[in-house]
């Protein structure tokens with residue numbers, strides 16, 4: 001048992017719903033108790049879809065448990081087939097549904113429907129949403145593309161001369177963070193390279209499309225959390241190689257272009273030369289100088305967090321002070337990346353641990369999910385969203401990819417926006433007592449009431465913060481006040497830690513400067 005108020009991911013059947021809802025011609029029959037239809041709202045409200053997800057719930061109630069819930073499932077599956085006439089049916093159970101052990105797969109097969117029935121067994125008490133999406137996609141690919149697999153050991157036939165290379169785009173789903181626009185961005189990049197997209201899946205694909213995945217020359221894995229498992233199977237079964245680089249950020253996109261060009265046997269130089277991205281110049285322009293060394297904490301799904309760390313460090317000149325993920329299955333990726341920035345990896349799905357880490361590290365910017373937005377708001381730290389889970393405003397009406405060259409433009413604007421602009425930051429440090437632009441005021445371009453002022457003191461003391469109450473001498477406190485507010489919290493915490501470690505009970509100006517010298521070493 002774990003006490004949880006917020007969860008980063010839903011149960012695995014929500015992942016299955018994301019796959020099914022992104023697709024066409026597929027219907028999901030879910031053995032689930034009354035009330036589980038709440039998940040429909042994720043799609044109709046957060047993603048603002050104009051129709052209900054193609055999901056039939058058995059919605060059993062307490063009274064049904066004394067009767068035949070298996071019969072209830074069979075009736076629901078038969079009715080769903082009669083009403084929706086899907087090309088393929090997916091069947092499974094939600095968390096509570098799995099406890100009654102009715103075997104949806106066996107029951108659906110017993111109906112002898114004239115379409116393929118794919119059963120997904122999702123261990124709801126061990127796994128979560130992304131795993132559920134990956135497993136569902138994998139089972140669908142295996143069941144639908146498997147029948148056209150060549151005999152084991154058959155090598156792929158050479159592509160005829162003059163025929164453009166074809167790839168599949170794998171991973172985008174319903175309710176994916178910017179998946180809609182990432183598909184557009186990457187498809188246009190591939191078109192520029194002269195590469196055709198065979199199938200984009202699961203988003204937009206029908207079961208018939210899944211059945212022809214094997215016709216492509218290679219696979220582009222946009223979201224490894226969702227498509228990694230299916231891509232490995234396609235590689236083993238059809239001999240299709242797949243991309244390893246996720247094109248988020250300018251350098252990653254350039255490497256991705258080179259990677260796909262190599263797989264397709266095309267020349268990438270013209271595409272790379274004409275790449276239209278403003279991020280490199282914007283971040284080199286003199287107005288961005290004040291961004292250099294800004295201390296940033298990054299948390300999200302592993303793919304977006306690793307990509308964000310690289311952009312933050314190499315393309316914007318920030319200093320990565322913390323890096324973590326809630327995806328335990330991708331802990332290795334985060335551990336490897338954390339080594340590059342010399343930080344301790346944080347792998348947890350407990351938002352309280354994330355909050356304690358942010359409070360301890362006192363970053364100047366947090367890049368995270370909607371949870372980190374709440375955490376950052378409480379601690380008064382600017383924040384931008386880089387990964388699911390996200391609120392409705394991160395399914396915007398405008399074009400807003402994260403991937404490719406336009407994605408890099410979007411990222412530059414999004415990340416810099418919450419920060420105080422350079423001139424204002426400078427003036428605030430010089431004129432702390434202005435009635436309007438006073439010390440600790442919110443950035444004026446964000447307007448009143450946008451966020452709370454930057455926390456100065458130890459608002460949320462992390463467990464390993466100063467453990468003995470130290471006293472600040474009046475003149476030392478005044479000296480501390482001279483430090484710009486956005487790094488003052490860090491200076492206060494460091495000085496208190498230094499005082500604790502050295503048995504200093506009252507912090508004087510000397511202590512402050514000794515601490516500064518100590519941590520600057």
Ligand code: SF4
Nearest residue numbers: 011036094095096097
């Ligand atoms: S079955 Fe799972 S998703 Fe549904 S209410 Fe119970 S815990 Fe929540």
